[in-house]
Amino acid sequence: MLDCFCGSGTTPAVAEKLNRRWITCDLGRFAIHTARKRLLSIANVKPFVVQNLGKYERQSWQESEFGAEANERIAAYTRFILDLYRAQPLNGFAWLHGLKAGRVVHVGAVDAPVTVADVKAILIEWRKNLGKTGAKDSGIDVLGWEFALDMNETAKQQAQEAGVDLRFLTIPREVLEEKAVKQGDIQFFELAALSVKKTIKKRTLTLSLDDFIAPREYVPQEIRDKITRWEAFVDYWAVDFDFKGDTFHNQWQSYRTRKDKKLELTAKHDYDAPGNYAVQVKVIDILGNDTTRTLRVEIK
Secondary structure, eight states: OEESOOTTTHHHHHHHHTTOOOEEOOSOHHHHHHHHHHHHTSTTOOOOOOOOOTHHHHHHHHHHHHOSSHHHHHHHHHHHHHHHTTOEEOOSOSSOOEEETTEEEEEOOTTSOBOHHHHHHHHHHHHHTTTTSOOSSSEEEEEESOBOTTHHHHHHHHHHHTTOEEEEEEOOGGGGOHHHHHHTOOOOEEOOEEEEEEEEETTEEEEEEEEEEOOGGGSOHHHHTTOOSGGGGEEEEEEETTOOSSSOOOOEEEEOOSSOOOOOOEEEEEOSSOEEEEEEEEEEETTSOEEEEEEEEEEO
16 A cells, blocks of 8 residues: 555554555655654554655755756755855855854755764864854854754764854755745754663663753744643654664654653663663654654663
8 A cells, every 4th residue: 555645644554454565655744753653553563664765855856956067056055045044145165155143054965964074174164264254153053954863962062162152953845845935934943952861770771851952933832832841842752772873663662642642751671681782762842853862871
């Protein structure tokens, strides 16, 4: 069964209950999240994979919109994103692309995530050109389609040591849609910050969500006024207790439903053997945005 516009996931849920093989799709991140929770609520649901289309759609869009010649295409794409972000373009720099409200702006590539190495290059060029960019303060906004893991922790620490106020903002998929661009419905979401506490007793790992800082300005005011604790921003979280760096395996999860709005904030796992493990925690907020945090644990 193939459903290309799954919405809330009714068709794949029914197909799963009927023991049919299925593939389902949707452009909306919240639709995918809703369908995922619906499938997980089915008793004895078989394993399934949530995948992104990836960079191919964006590469095709970039070429069709801005031409086939590489340098001109990249320059036109950068100007387009800066315009949507309401930033003024900067010329003569490799990593510093624009200015907005006194802050320097970097636009990430279509076909690669922003990495810690990218941030190092941005900071080096910023430091070498102090006073030449026209920036009024030491702030840098980094716009990207994707970000390498733990950017909020590792890269922001490097920036703080360099005396820079660094912000990461996601370029939304809506920029690919002509209608959304014309209507001005483009919002750049700042990456959320996730704090997780870990305790190890013998071969038992206990994880607890400790804090989740989400960009409140993108939450509707009527909802924002009702939120008094950070937990209310979390709609779903899951853990892969032995993350191999490829596919995230949902080994534990807790999420809210209409009938049960309670969210468990602690997860436990017993390891069969000692060793060093990578543990990845995935949080999805009430807007459908993903935030991940990878921890290293040693089991003796």
